[in-house]
Amino acid sequence: MPDNLPSQENIAFFNGQLLPERDVGISIRDRGFIYGDAVFDATRTFNGQTFKLREHVERLYNSLRYLRIDPGIDPAKMERWSLEVVNHNYPLLPPGQDMWVMQRISRGVESSEPGAESRPTVLIESHAIPFARRASLYRDGIRVVTPSVPRIPPRFVSPRAKTHNYLNLIMGELEVHETDPDAWAVLLDESGNLTEGKGSNIFLVKDGTVATPQGRFVLEGITRSAVLDLASGLSLPVAEEDLDLFDAYTADEAFLTSTSLCICPISSINGARIGDGKVPGPVTNQLMAAFSDMAGMDYVNQYLSHLPS
Numbered sequence: 510m511p512d513n514l515p516s517q518e519n520i521a522f523f524n525g526q527l528l529p530e531r532d533v534g535i536s537i538r539d540r541g542f543i544y545g546d547a548v549f550d551a552t553r554t555f556n557g558q559t560f561k562l563r564e565h566v567e568r569l570y571n572s573l574r575y576l577r578i579d580p581g582i583d584p585a586k587m588e589r590w591s592l593e594v595v596n597h598n599y600p601l602l603p604p605g606q607d608m609w610v611m612q613r614i615s616r617g618v619e620s621s622e623p624g625a626e627s628r629p630t631v632l633i634e635s636h637a638i639p640f641a642r643r644a645s646l647y648r649d650g651i652r653v654v655t656p657s658v659p660r661i662p663p664r665f666v667s668p669r670a671k672t673h674n675y676l677n678l679i680m681g682e683l684e685v686h687e688t689d690p691d692a693w694a695v696l697l698d699e700s701g702n703l704t705e706g707k708g709s710n711i712f713l714v715k716d717g718t719v720a721t722p723q724g725r726f727v728l729e730g731i732t733r734s735a736v737l738d739l740a741s742g743l744s745l746p747v748a749e750e751d752l753d754l755f756d757a758y759t760a761d762e763a764f765l766t767s768t769s770l771c772i773c774p775i776s777s778i779n780g781a782r783i784g785d786g787k788v789p790g791p792v793t794n795q796l797m798a799a800f801s802d803m804a805g806m807d808y809v810n811q812y813l814s815h816l817p818s
Contacts, residue, residue, distance in 0.1 A: 519598045541630060548572035550565045570587075613634070644816045718747070
């Protein structure tokens with residue numbers, strides 16, 4: 510860690526060096542800004558320790574290969590610089606907080622010069638998870654709404670790459686928020702099957718089976734994979750299959766997974782109450798407890814501790 514970095518300011522890794530966040534500047538001609546021609550990934554910390562950083566970096570490099578971007582830095586160094594950012598920035602958070610750490614790589618600055626080569630822009634940054642804004646979701650459950658905007662089919666652009674182009678998911682979210690600002694959008698595909706939300710995967714529980722949409726139709730979340738493993742370890746049947754709104758409305762339980770949410774119960778889908786309406790349901794609660802054990806802390810209590818007193 511360079512000695513000249515400010516001890517009381519957040520830092521970021523930017524194009525080969527650690528800098529104060531305020532000194533990071535992205536060019537107005539960067540292809541990530543102009544076209545969304547970039548990839549990213551994000552993990553979170555639990556008590557300041559990164560969770561499954563290696564798996565997130567592996568997925569990042571799969572996304573880079575899909576977009577044919579060479580970041581000019583190997584995965585081991587990406588991990589090391591990510592940890593440098595976390596180790597500096599985490600002590601600056603208020604007590605009881607944790608954070609995302611994100612790696613963002615674009616194809617670089619577009620040049621009008623003939624034959625000019627563009628170098629990738631590489632950024633690693635961190636920021637606090639909004640626990641207070643989301644705390645009530647663990648008490649009341651998430652209201653999910655499926656918008657009319659369909660998910661882009663994987664034959665056009667694979668959802669398995671985590672790119673900066675989230676416009677399809679954002680348009681769905683904007684439509685949902687017109688009627689319910691606090692609801693979470695989960696998009697359907699052209700056949701009416703559930704896919705995913707902006708940064709979240711959906712699970713349904715029916716007769717003890719834990720089911721989620723097929724991997725080729727969604728971004729295969731690292732938390733999604735962890736939950737499938739946890740369910741199998743708890744001897745719960747698991748399935749990756751097409752799930753439509755009939756499956757959703759008749760499910761016993763439902764929940765969303767994401768890097769920051771971990772596992773969060775769903776109370777309703779399109780206004781239809783899930784199961785008996787009590788959250789979390791028994792299977793979801795079992796998985797939430799198992800996830801907390803794996804993370805090394807009670808993440809649900811961390812969220813709930815931010816509820817207004």
